[in-house]
Amino acid sequence: MPAFDIAAIEQKWQDQWDKQKTFVVTEDPTRPKFYNVQMYPYPSGELHMGHLRNYTYVDLLTRYKRMRGYNVLSPMGWDSFGLPAENAAIKTGTHPREFTEAKIPVMKDQLRRLGAVYDWTRELASHSPEYYRWDQWLFLQLWERGLAYKKKAAVNWCPKDQTVLANEQVVDGLCERCDSVVERRELAQWYFKITEYAERLLDDLSQLDEWPDRVRTMQENWIGRSEGARFDMQVADTDLSFDVYTTRPDTMFGMTFAVLAPEHPLVEQLVAGTDVESEVNDYVKQALLHSDLERMSEADKTGVFTGRHAINPATGKPVPIYVADYVLMGYGTGAIMAVPGQDQRDWDFATKYGIDIVRTVQPPEDWEGEAFTGEGPAINSGFLDGLDVDEAKAKTISWLESEGYGEGTVNWRLRDWLISRQRYWGSPIPMVTCDDCGLVPIPVEDLPVLHPDVEDYAPQGESPLAAVPEFVNTTCPKCGGHAKRETDTMDTFVDSSWYYFRYCDPHNSEQIFDPEKVKYWMPLDQYVGGVEHAVLHLLYARFITKVLFDMGLSPVQEPFARLFTQGMLVKDGAKMSKSKGNVVSPDHYYDRYGADAIRLYELFIGPPTDDAIWSDRGVEGTSRFLDRVWRMGVGESGDLVDRPETDDDVEVLREAHRTIERVTNDIDRFSFNTAVAAMMELSNTLMSYLRSDAGARRETFEEAYGYLLRMLGPMAPHVAHELWEITGGGSMLATEAWPEWDPEMVKRDVVTLVVQVNGKVRDKFEVAVDISEEAAVELALGSERVQSFLGDAPPRKVIAKPPNIVNLVAG
RNA sequence: GCCCGGGUGGCGAAACCGGUAAACGCGACGGACUUAAAAUCCGUUGCCCUCAAGGGCUUGUGGGUUCGAGUCCCACCCCGGGCACCA
Incomplete structure (x- = not known):
């Protein structure tokens, strides 16, 4: 207690x-x-x-x-x-x-x-109309700038939460929130055009040098820039064509087939009226039914031949066109040139369906693998033969461009941000659909669009707002005719994407915020x-x-x-969370140890970036530390004496200054655990000081203890403030200045000189910091223990880094 | 598969620039105080050999660079995270 x-x-x-x-x-x-x-x-x-x-x-x-x-x-x-x-x-x-x-x-x-x-x-x-009014305002600004749009597409649908999800909210095919298997649905949804900012979002990561590398890397991966080529492929015997994207244009001579994603719009036309029409359509239907998770977990690649061929622009030869679900509609153009010689996925597919394989990059002699994706000279590639991969890429791209087939392009993995949700508790999207004018924004002066109260909040596949006729039916702001309101609400990530601006000017009812305050x-x-x-x-x-x-x-x-x-x-081996049932509630600890002991333990538990394991014993440790600080402050750990200052007193003060230096630097570099450790050391020093034979000199102790309290202020504020007041520091520690260390006090004049023989510690001396190299070596050679390890011969080599180390290499 | 982290006592960890490995805390053990216990205070505590003095070993594994490596380089093993049928 x-x-x-x-x-x-x-x-x-x-x-x-x-x-x-x-x-x-x-x-x-x-x-x-x-x-x-x-x-x-x-x-x-x-x-x-x-x-x-x-x-x-x-x-x-x-x-x-x-x-x-x-x-x-x-x-x-x-x-x-x-x-x-x-x-x-x-x-x-x-x-x-x-x-x-x-x-x-x-x-x-x-x-x-x-x-x-x-x-x-x-x-x-964010749920207050004063706040989400500006969500809606922001939405309208994006709309005006062409950065918000509505489109029908295959989207991620969470069957449990009954709403669509952004790509970022799907993790391994599961809903990020509830772990349900995400389904795909074809729905008209609202998007923010984040892809228009892909390049800036990627480039500016390099400015964020005070961000953790791993977060920057994760964003880099997510944005997913790749360089390659896009070119047009003619379908033989038709006037149809389709675009493909590849990062390996150099391997074009090895293209022995082409693949369209099942959702590719050309598929239907390709097979219409042919004898494979029903077979292909069945395959497409099956593929659409499967979730991404199911598609990915299938070990074997599946696909179906369309009966059509495309012309390989490099060879001029026809290659079969397949539909296969290993090609994704959402990336690149949804269609690929397949080069089994240089791509393992294409290899797998080609061997399964008996398609030709042509190597266009020479693998090393001892190559025993299948597709070869490494570096090597081009072979079987006409005008590219002999070039290495990079040269061949460049040459192919300029050839594609000069022949008018296509061009070099940059492709991004990032997709537009799907922001509409079919749920009630979010910011309503401020748009209407007019019978005559189509999509029309709500005028900003009519914001906010408020939530009507509804009978039933339970989701049912569309927003509960859709069930409120008084809300849905409205007049068009443009023509005054009949219009229907948008009933979807915004993703809550829209709210959180700008709240830190609003903090700067939170009560502004005229504008989203005053740019001057934000500045x-x-x-x-x-x-x-x-x-x-x-x-x-x-x-x-x-x-x-x-x-x-x-x-x-x-x-x-x-x-x-x-x-x-x-x-x-x-x-218990899992992240503390309510759903895991392993939460430690602070209530009991507040009562028993107090907020400050909890705070100190949270700081002391380990490096802030690392996961840490909760331990009851740990709180006891920091609580004990606080008790010691308390007892020293109220005079229960020893009496103070008034006497002239001795060297020992100065040394205590020096220790205090060194602690200030350590704690300040530790906080600045987010090493809170070692900052707490440093203060524990100072507290131990003061405790020994109080218990020393000479006793603690009042002035010295009070000065050092005052530093300790000031440093404790941000970490254990309640106890530190109380002690600060009790010991006469003043009425509000929080507004005091952080202590500064005196560089003169931090300096040491005596340090330990370590003497090694062949890199092993054999003796130690207390020496003056400014000891000369000669004196240090002399001291080292004079040590009996050192001599016993050196033997009779003089050292072959002497490395002296005074005042810290002398290393003698035996002859 | 590719890209980031990480692996140090019984436990949480420290070592910031290549220079005494294990600070600080927990636990354990011993002692003081106490009728006793709790609390508190003092001390011991990496492992092995040894009565001791002392010696040997030790930062996931194996190599290397160096007078000297937890720290740098190469290869590998294990753990965590990210990306991934992304063409």
Whole structure:
């Protein structure tokens, strides 16, 4: 049990921070700004230890940077639209709004209990009309710029959540949220044209040098730039043709067949009226029925011959055209030239269906594999023979271009962002379909388009809003005639793609935000969140920021200057989560150890980027540390004496200065665990000092202890503030300056000189830091132990790096 | 298959530029205080041989570079993550 009344102290200081508006900020050009944000949470009202880890990091930074003299903006808001609230509401029979708005105060209280401080005057919630009005406004801006469009296409459908999903929300063929097998449906949906920004999104990754490499790599992979060629293939005996995309134009002479994706629009025409028509159509139908997951898990490639041939432009010879589901409609042109000699997939297909295989790259002599995808000279390739792969690619592309068959192109894996959802609890899309004018946007002055209350929120394949005639039937803003409202709502990732702009000016009812305020705060100096958003939120947010930049509203092209993705908290071998049933609720720990011990343990548990395993014992350790600090502060660990300063006293102070240096550097490089360790060491030093024979000199102890408290302020704020006040430091530690170390005090004048023989430590000496090389070597050679290892002969070689090491190589 | 991380005591980990491997914490063991326990305080704690003095070994495995390697290079094994019938 702690030596102090945790509950009273926590309550007291949480009230003080609130009342004194300690962390409420405005733009202040005289101070450097620090904009510090944690990815805004869904207000579940159920924080567990895993969540607290992030909140602790962000709060530590807020408090630390404030003490370092920064004007720190650390706001908080709620990702309050979306399926969790809607599903919970359906289950409990309440309105999603009621459900959500009941949880927000619970969540705020949980954050308060941790001692996390925010500028609450800037709180926002995406489900409030004041917020989603600007979602809708943003949508209309994208529409005007041609970046929002509606199109019918095969889309990902989650049968459980009863809505479509963006590509980013499908993981291995399963719904990212609920793990259902994703089906495909042909539906008209709304998209944002993120592909138009593919190149900028890729190129600007190189500016993000304070992002984790792995997140940048994940985005790079997701955007998926590839270089190749696109060219036209004539279908023999018809006037039909189709485009293919390849990254290996150099292998064109080896094309022995062509493949169309089952969804390819040409398939129907190719076989119409032929005797394979029904066979091909059956295959296509089968393929469409299968989910991507099923298609991918089939070991064997399947396909069917269309009876048609295409002309290989390189050889002028006809090659059979197949339909096969290993070719995807969504990538490239949905049609390929198949080169079994150089592509394993094509090899597999060719051997199964008895198609010719021609090698066009010479494999090494000892080659025993099937398709050869490596480097080598071109063979069987006419004018390309003898060229290496890169030369042959270039030559083929210029040949294609000069002959008018096609051209070199860049292809992207990234698809447009599907943003419409067939659910209730999201921002309604502000569009109508007029009987006469077609798609017409709602005028901005009529925003927001509000949710009507509906009887039944349960999803039924289309938005519940579609069941409300008063909502659906409206007049066309353009012609006044009859029109129907769009009933789909927006993906909640639209809400979260710009909320950090809104924090800068959260109550603006005239515009989405004041660009001047945004200019002061943006970009975020620190953004903290889970790596699970690497290609979801973080990609969408970068895209929307670039759109806002192009509109002249954002001062930056990249919103997040520094990104930190924390590791997970693991218990019983799994990520702590409600669905796994392994959550550790903080309540018991708050009561027993207090918020500060929890915070310290969250910091101390391991490197912030790594996954960590929750341990009850760990909290006991940090709690004990806090107790020791407390007892030293209130005079229970030893008495102070007034006496002249000795060398030993100075050494204690030096240790304190070294700790300041270590802790400051550790926090700056996000090494919170070692920062805590350094403070534990200082606390141990002070404890020994109090218990030393000479006793602790009052002035020295108080100075060193004061440094310790100030450093503890951002980490264990309640206890540190209370002790700061008790020991006469002042009434508000949070607004004190972070201590600075004196470079003179940090210097050591005596260090350990290690003497090695053949690289093995044989002796050690305490020496002056400025010891000369000669003196160090002399000392080393004078050691009896060293001599016993050297034998009679003088060392063959002497390496001296004074004052740290002398290594003697025996002769 | 390709691309990123990572592998160090009984456990969580530290070692920032190639220079004493294991800081700090947990656990364990011993001691002080106590009638006793808890709490607290003091000490020991990588492994092996040894009464000891002392010695040997040790950062996934095997090689290499270097006076010196947890750290750099090569090959491999294992774990985690990303991408992947992407032409």
